[in-house]
Amino acid sequence: MVEIYIARHGLTESNKKKIYMGRSEEGLSQEGAVQAKNLARSLHAIGIKRIYSSPIRRALETAQIVGTILKAPIEIEEDFKEMELGSWAGLAEEEVSRKFPDDYRLWNTRPVDLVLPNRETLGELKSRILRTILKIKGKDSEFPVLVITHVALIRCLLIHFEGLDMNLYRTIEIPNASLFGLQWDDSQPHMSRFL
Numbered sequence: 001m002v003e004i005y006i007a008r009h010g011l012t013e014s015n016k017k018k019i020y021m022g023r024s025e026e027g028l029s030q031e032g033a034v035q036a037k038n039l040a041r042s043l044h045a046i047g048i049k050r051i052y053s054s055p056i057r058r059a060l061e062t063a064q065i066v067g068t069i070l071k072a073p074i075e076i077e078e079d080f081k082e083m084e085l086g087s088w089a090g091l092a093e094e095e096v097s098r099k100f101p102d103d104y105r106l107w108n109t110r111p112v113d114l115v116l117p118n119r120e121t122l123g124e125l126k127s128r129i130l131r132t133i134l135k136i137k138g139k140d141s142e143f144p145v146l147v148i149t150h151v152a153l154i155r156c157l158l159i160h161f162e163g164l165d166m167n168l169y170r171t172i173e174i175p176n177a178s179l180f181g182l183q184w185d186d187s188q189p190h191m192s193r194f195l
Contacts, residue, residue, distance in 0.1 A: 003143045004136065004137065005048065005179060006146075006157065007146065007148050008151055008177060008178050009028070009036075009056075009061075009062040009148055009150065010032030010033060010034075011031045012176075013026065015176060016029070018094075019091065020090065020091055020093070022083070022085035023081060026057065027061050032058070032061075036065035037069065039062070041069070049072065049145055051074045051145070052075050053074055055076045056150070059150065063148040080129075080150075083152040083153070086119030088119070108170055111167060112166040133182070154180065155169050157182070157191060158174075180194060
């Protein structure tokens with residue numbers, strides 16, 4: 001059986017303030033580092049063989065903490081980086097709602113239809129994460145493996161593997177350091193929440 005575990009990085013100060021971080025290089029908060037240690041402990045019995053990480057600092061720091069505890073090698077995968085947010089990057093949700101009211105309304109009601117300059121669409125993001133997960137499924141000979149990535153990518157995977165409408169994107173909660181399992185059994189993938 002192919003098993004890919006997928007986790008969101010630990011907490012950052014911007015997460016607490018509801019800031020759209022995008023690809024900023026902010027690191028983990030103290031609480032986020034503790035979350036990463038707890039994530040590693042919860043994975044200890046699973047026997048993770050390799051960790052694939054987004055190159056963005058908060059994810060890589062999470063991967064390094066988990067990898068050290070689990071004694072698992074880390075491989076950086078560029079395509080696991082967070083969604084490109086364009087002009088929203090670095091702004092708090094409240095600022096976005098004030099500066100871009102129509103776009104923000106669309107983002108909260110029909111996010112699949114939001115198209116902005118220098119920003120990935122949800123369709124582009126979904127294609128990127130699915131392509132990369134399938135690449136790992138095909139290339140890695142030792143499972144289970146762990147992916148450390150970001151909220152937007154995990155939402156897209158859940159939507160895809162649970163057969164949900166992409167416009168439910170904003171309703172799916174993915175807490176920091178939460179863990180999901182993606183398993184292929186007789187070629188049928190199943191994704192479920194662990195933590």
